[in-house]
Amino acid sequence: MQSQKSFAKNQASGTLYLVPTPIGNLGDMTYRAVEILKEVDVIASEDTRNTQKLLNHFEIETKQISFHEYNTHERVPELVERLKKGETIAQVSDAGMPSISDPGHDLVVACIEQDITVVPLPGANAALTALIASGLVPQPFYFFGFLNRKPVDQKRQLEKLANKEETLIFYEAPHRLKKTLTNMAGILGTDRSAVLCRELTKKFEEFLRGTLAELLEWASNNEIRGEFVVIVEGNSHAVVAGEELPEIPVEDQITNLISAGEKPTVAIKKVAKLRGLKKQDVYATYHHLNNDNSKNS
Known part of the structure; x- marks a missing residue:
């Protein structure tokens, strides 16, 4: 078991702040988020060019370091070491809450393993x-x-x-x-x-x-x-727990696509591709055609 008191004094290491950014409207940036971004030692950004526009708007002069899916293995150890030395770091994504669709989760896990304080800020979420x-x-x-x-x-x-x-x-x-x-x-x-x-x-x-x-x-x-x-919307006719969920029949899946506006030939081709089947087999199933083998059996 591990206990974290986010704002305890005299902590041995620095703090990682997870700072949400606006998903479109800059007016959704919180006062606290701006304050944290101004106070931390460095901002770990998914896209430094994109984040710089935000920093310029709010007159934030804190330096950035890139932190994205392509440099995760390099950056996580580096950022953890900086935190262990007492630095404070804010992690931001391009828009919205960090650690959801960016590598922030890996950094959070590494910090928790090292007993480094992780503080999340509330904010914009798509x-x-x-x-x-x-x-x-x-x-x-x-x-x-x-x-x-x-x-x-x-x-x-x-x-x-x-x-x-x-x-x-x-x-x-x-x-x-x-x-x-x-x-x-x-x-x-x-x-x-x-x-x-x-x-x-x-x-x-x-x-x-x-x-x-x-x-x-x-x-x-x-x-x-x-x-x-x-x-x-969720499935209002869900199978009861313990029952096996049957796969939608090929004919029904094709009919669904046709009802949605697809041409029959296109629907058959898409279903065949989705299911990894031959197009002619799906065509035969949909039109209830028997193959030569079934006729001779």
């Missing part, structure tokens, strides 16, 4: 900001973040989530949104209620509420811009 305005059940919720970019791996992830009763929260980039919605409609079902939350806290903030089929149709007919939080 997932919760989107959730409370979505209109979907706010609790319980399941935060997933970014789905895998590879179609097959994304399909497996969604199949594991298909039976969850909690409201699901995802992050997605604009150029991947349509493909992700296609997979969601095909696996979770076209009639699931969902909300696309775009450009949160910014001038063009927008909430698109509807079924996955309707949102996929929107994504297919509009220019997609901005970062998205995707909120999907």
Whole structure:
């Protein structure tokens, strides 16, 4: 067991502050966050160029050090050593809460192992900001973040989530949104209620509420811009604990995609790719065709 008293005096080492930054609107920066960033010895930033704009706006002159997914192994030991020597460090991501979609978690774990104080600051968070305005059940919720970019791996992830009763929260980039919605409609079902939350806290903030089929149709007919939080309602017909969750039949998955606006040939091709099957086999299953072997048996 380990006990941390965050603000105890005469601590042997420095303190790591986890400082959230605005997700779009600079007015969401807290007084405390600005104060901490001014007082610490160094700021560990996911993107120093991006963070510098924030520092300039609030007249913060603290030096930065880069800390991102590509230099984690090098930086974590370095930052821990600096903390052990008594320095104070603030870790920030490009936007929102640090340690969620950046390597901050690795640094937090390393600090805890070395009994270094870790102090989190509250602040802007895209997932919760989107959730409370979505209109979907706010609790319980399941935060997933970014789905895998590879179609097959994304399909497996969604199949594991298909039976969850909690409201699901995802992050997605604009150029991947349509493909992700296609997979969601095909696996979770076209009639699931969902909300696309775009450009949160910014001038063009927008909430698109509807079924996955309707949102996929929107994504297919509009220019997609901005970062998205995707909120999907939980499964109201979830399988009882202990029961095996059956995989959605091929025919139903194709029908879901067609209902969402895909052409039959395109839907068959996508389902075949998602399931790792031959397109002709999926075609035969959907059209209830028997192969030559079955005819001769």
